[in-house]
Amino acid sequence: MTNHKNTLMDRILNWIASHDDEPPYLLLDREILKEKISLIGRGIKNSKVFYAVKANPDIDVIRYLNSFNVGFEIASEGELAILKQLNVEPERIITSNPVKTFKFLKEAVEYGIEYYAFDSIAEVEKLAKYTPRKKVYVRLTVPNEGSEWPLSKKFGVEMEEAAQLLIYAKQRGLDPIGITFHVGSQCSNVYNWHTAIHKAGQLKELVRKNGIEIKMLNIGGGYPIEYTKKVPSIETIETKINSILEEYFPDTEIFIEPGRAVVGDAGVFVSRIIGKAQRGDENWLYIDVGVFNGLMESIGGIKYQYIVGSRGEEKEWTIAGPSCDSFDVIDREVVLPEPDVGSLILILSAGAYTISYASEFNGFSTPKTFLI
Template sequence: MNSLEDYFNKFSNFASQLSEEETPFIAICIEKLQENCRRFRNAYPRAKIFFAVKANNHPVVIQTFRDEKINFDVASWGEIQMLLHEGIEPTRMAFNAPTKIPREIKEAFLAGVDIFAFDSIMELEKLAMLAPGCRLLARVVVDNTGSFYPLDQKFGMDEREACQALLYSKKLGLNPYGLTFHVGSQNTDPEAWVRAMEKVAVLRSEVYSQGIDLQVIDIGGGYPARYGKSIPELEEIADRINNAAGDLFPDHVELWLEPGRGLVSDAGILVASIINRAQRGENEWLYLDVGVFHGLIEAWESIGFEFPIRTDKDGGAQKRFVLAGPTCDSGDVISRNVQLPDSLTLGDRLYIFSAGAYTNAMAFYNGISFPRVIRVD
C-alpha cells in the first residue's frame, strides 16, 4: 500500500462489519497481521524476527504471531507469562528490557528463558547472580536521528563501556552472545540503521580481537507505521539494512529484528463515538467516548502522533475541530487541529486508523502491574 488512501480503501468494509458493536473498541484484522509477518520475512530473509510484545499484548495478536512462527521480544515476567499461557516455548523469547526487576530475571530463567539484554555493569552482575550462564546481548547507544520518539538518553552503553562489560561477563561465567541497539521509535530514515550497524560492526571487531566471537546483531525496532505523514516502505528500509549487513558482518552472524508498531499498528482500527459537541471561544470541540488515557496516549501533545481518522460522513463540508476524550482531565486532548465533516453530531462514529500499537497494551504496559494498595490505619 503506497498511500493512506490505499490504506483506508483496504479497510472500508470495517464500518459495515462492526456497525452493531458498542463503542469504543479496537478491531484487529488477523489477515493484516499475517500479511505484515509475510512482508517482514520476505524483506529480511536473513533475519530472525522478534515481535516486541509491549506494542500489543492482546491474546489474538500473540496467537497469530505464534502460529506464524514469529519469536518474541519481552520486557517483563508478566509478558513471559502471557506467552507461556499461549503455549509459546521460552526458547522463542528474548528478555530484552535493558533494566529488569531482579525477581523477574530469576522467574524468567527458571522458566527457560536464557537470552537477556543489559546496558550496565550492575545489570550484568544481577544476571550473573540470577541467570547464571545465560546468553547476553549488550545494548549499545546509537544515534536516534530520524526518529519521532528518541530512546538514546535512557538506554545503551557507549562502545568502550560495552567492550569492557562483555569482557567482564566472561569472568562472571556468562555467555556474551551479541550486540543490540535501537534507532528510536517511528524512525523514517533508513540510514539510521546503517549508521548504527557500522558503529556496532567496529565494536564487534574489537571484541573479536579479544577472543569473543559474537553470534548476533540485534538491530532492534523503530520501523515506522502510517500516521499522518509519509513514511518509507518496509522494503526500502530493508534494502539498506540487508546490504549493510552483507558488507559488515560475517555470514555466520545472525541478524535479529524487534518490530513492534511496524507489525501491528496498521492492523488495528479504534472505533469511537461522539458524545458531545461544544463551542469553546474560537474553537469547536468534539468529545469522544475514548481519549488519551484509554488507548490514545501517543496522541497526547507531549508525543503528538497524528492518527488518520475517517467517519461515515466523509465527503461533506469540512471544519476544524479540537478532538477530546471523555475524562475530567484538561489534558485529555487527542488533537487540537483536525479537519472533520461539519455535520458530525451525537452518536456519529469516528474510525481511528493505525491503532494497533501502544493502544490497548497501555492498560498493562510492558506487562508490569500498578503498585498494590496497602491499608494503613
C-alpha cells in the same frame, strides 16, 4: 496503500454493521497482521523475527501471530505469563529490556529463556547471579534522529563502555554473544540503521581482540507505519539494512524486534462522539476514548487519521477524550466535516501502543480488542 486501506475499511465497516458492541473498541485485522508478519525479515539474510509484545499484548493477537511460528520479545513477568498460556517454546523468546526486575529474571530462567540484554555493571551482576551461563547482549547507544519516539537516553552505552561490559560479562560467567541497538520507534530516517550497524561493526572488531566473538546482532524495531505522512516501506528499509549487514555482519545471526510495524496498520479504533462545543475560536469534539484509555501516544507526537460519516461543513477541530482531566487532548487542528453527537468516529492505524498503554483513569474502562 489507498486500495489497501479501502479494503481494510470495507472489512471494518462490515464488522461494525453486523455487531452491536458499544464503543470504544479496537478492531485488529487478521489479513493485515498476516501480511506484515510475513513480510518483515524477508529482505534480511540470516534474520529471525521476535514480535515486541508490548506493542499490543492482546492474547488473541499473540495467539494469531504465534501460528506463524515467530519469536517474541518480552520485558516482564506479565508478558511472559501471556506466552506461557499459549505454550510458546522458550527458544522463541528473548528479553531486550536492559534493566529487568528480579521476579521476571527468576521466572524467565525457570521457563528456560536463554537471551538477555544488558547495559550496566549492575545488570551484569544481576544476570550473573540469576542467569548464570546464559547468552547476553549489550545495548549500544545509536542516533535516534528522524524517530517520532526516541529511545536513546534511557538505555544504551557508548562503544568503549559496551566493550568493557561484554568483557566483564564473560568474566562473571555469562556468555556474551551479541550486540543490540534501537534506532527509535517510528523511525523514518533509513540512514539511522546505517550508522547503527557501522557502529556495532566497530564494537564487534574491538571485542574480538579480547577473545569475544559476536554471533548475534539485534537491530531492534523502529520500522515506521503510515499515520498521516509517507514513510519508507519495509522493503526499502530492509534492502538498505541488508546491504550494510553484508559489509559488517555477513555471517552473523540477525534478530529483528518489530512491534508497531506488525500491528499498527492492522488496528482501527471505533469510538463514539459524545459531545462538541465552541470555546472561543476553537471547535471542540469530545469522544469516548482518550489519552488515558487508549491514545497515550498522541501526547508524544503521533498523529492519527480520523474518519466520520458526515457530509457537514468542514471545520478545524480540537479532539479531546472523555475524562475530566484537561491533559486529555488527543489532537488539534484536525479538519473534518462536522459530525453529529452520538455518531461514530474511526481512528486509523491504531493497533500499536494504544490498548497496551491504557488505564482506567477516571473510571473509564479499557476498550476491548476484537480480532476480525
